[in-house]
Amino acid sequence: MIPVTINGEPAEVPAGWTVRDLVADRIGHPVGEDGRALDGRALGVAVALDDTVVPRSRWAATALAADARCEFVTAVQGG
Template sequence: MNTTITIAVTVNGEGRQLDGGSTVLDLVAMTTGRELGPDGRPADGGRLGVAVALNSEVVPRARWAATPLAAGDAVELVTAMQGG
């Protein structure tokens, strides 16, 4: 029997189901649709323009891969926008 464990988290106010063991890095990669290196930088060398808060605490990009998500976590993904 192959059972996948999932966890329920809130991302930008909306409920999401993620695989158990997911990290902040995994969530950012899934949300942006971009491949990220272990340092949180895009594999294509471009800019990402994303900041992350986990349970109201900012998570530095260098810690994304080492920050696991748990059931009930509240994540805010903020993207940089340009405009005038």
């Protein structure tokens, strides 16, 4: 396990996890190599790692390092 910060809260994730693994864990659905939900549903998710937005196409290739700061944002509908 490695320490990270997710939305300002300390957390631990397995060593070797990628942004894709984090997203899949947080939304509770598998995510493909291309950053899309395997079941075809819209994710409505954006992720910044150490103040840099990670494009969905790079989630699977972007490893989480110890002490990384992750901002995980989900879109919500309403008004």
